[in-house]
Amino acid sequence: QKKLKDHQAMVSALRRGDQVITQGGIVGKVVKVKDDGELEVEIADGVKVRVIQSTIATVVSKTEPAK
Numbered sequence: 001q002k003k004l005k006d007h008q009a010m011v012s013a014l015r016r017g018d019q020v021i022t023q024g025g026i027v028g029k030v031v032k033v034k035d036d037g038e039l040e041v042e043i044a045d046g047v048k049v050r051v052i053q054s055t056i057a058t059v060v061s062k063t064e065p066a067k
Contacts, residue, residue, distance in 0.1 A: 011053045014039065019060040022051055027060070 014020070018030045020041065028041035031048055039051045 007054075010059060011056055014053065014056065014059070015062075018062055020056050021058045021060060023055045023057045026051075 014030055014033060016030055016033060019027070020030060020039075021027050022041075026041075026043055026049075028043040028049070030039055031042045032040035033053075034040070037053050039053055039056070040048050041051050042048050
């Protein structure tokens with residue numbers, strides 16, 4: 001249960017610019033966070049895919065919050 005809560009907290013803290021790895025092993029950068037539990041992730045220059053937020057396995061690098 002602790003792992004589940006930690007994962008939910010990580011997913012809810014995702015922001016534009018974060019480098020992520022999906023459970024399928026795809027590495028990309030978050031371009032847009034949508035309200036309906038979806039993310040838009042850029043996996044190559046100009047190649048964007050829609051991903052369900054809960055399928056994000058890890059966050060490689062976080063962006064600094066805007067001042």
